Amino acid sequence: MxxxxxxxxxxxxxxxxxxxxxxxxxxxxxxxxxxxxxxxxxxxxxxxxxxxxxxxxxxxxxxxxxxxxxxxxxxxxxxxxxxxxxxxYTPNVESIEYVKMIDWFTWCDTIFKQQVDLFKYGKNLVMDADMHSTHVHGLRTMVQKIEDELPSGYLLGEKLSLADIAIIPFVRQIMRTRGGEFDFTDFPKVAQWTQTITETDWxxxxxxxxxxxxxxxx
Ligand SMILES: N[C@@H](CCC(=O)N[C@@H](CS)C(=O)NCC(=O)O)C(=O)O
The missing domain is CATH 3.40.30.10 (Glutaredoxin)
Structure with a gap:
């Protein structure tokens, strides 16, 4: 093929x-x-x-x-x-992890991405400076959710899966947006997890x- x-x-x-x-x-x-x-x-x-x-x-x-x-x-x-x-890079189709993977896909594409866009561009793609701190706060809540779900290294446990691969490109986008203003100090696991991929030579x-x-x- x-x-x-x-x-x-x-x-x-x-x-x-x-x-x-x-x-x-x-x-x-x-x-x-x-x-x-x-x-x-x-x-x-x-x-x-x-x-x-x-x-x-x-x-x-x-x-x-x-x-x-x-x-x-x-x-x-x-x-x-x-x-x-x-x-x-997917768990067994009949496992609870598989359901979690699909949940992460949905969360990322319907909720997280919208918040990244608000942070990056503002509402309706117009930079709304007075709302920016609200957008940052919303985004921090979401990054906290990821932080809380990373006790074993990856979102579904110890192995890299399509859930990680779905979300890491958006965290990378946050890291590179607006001169890297988003502060990851409170989210060390998210930063490290993202860099396990984005800092590799490959x-x-x-x-x-x-x-x-x-x-x-x-
Ligand atoms: N749900 C789609 C989203 C794809 C998507 O929105 N791609 C953007 C580029 S980042 C695009 O093609 N935008 C062009 C447009 O919307 O006109 C996927 O997961 O592949």
């Missing part, structure tokens, strides 16, 4: 997928999308699928040339994780590798 990832380097959803592609050692090509202008492939896919173009998108093309298109970063990661080859050199922007006609 040949894999092509439609990507945007700084997008946390794309970072999720690139982490797993790296950890599973899955060869792939990267198409660095001109965000919101989109390559021709993205525009045509969006028309065909009647879906708004959003990255990441992973295309899997088999030996006969049949293409399958995967969307939604956590869904892409579950699919990639289920491919042959160890290690695995993350910096492989996951965060820079690709030239794809030509629009691709």
């Amino acid at each position: 040949k894999y092509i990832l439609h990507n945007y380097r700084r997008c946390p959803f794309c970072i999720r997928v690139r982490i797993l592609l790296y950890l599973k050692g899955i060869e792939h090509e990267v198409v660095e999308e001109p965000l919101r202008k989109w390559t021709t492939w993205m525009q045509e896919w969006s028309t065909r699928a009647k879906e708004r173009p959003r990255i990441p998108i992973l295309r899997g093309i088999d030996a006969e040339g049949t293409e399958r298109v995967f969307t939604e970063s956590n869904e892409i990661n579950r699919m990639l994780n289920a491919l042959d080859g160890k290690p695995t 993350f910096k050199n492989d996951v965060m590798k820079k690709y030239p922007l794809a030509p629009m006609g691709l």
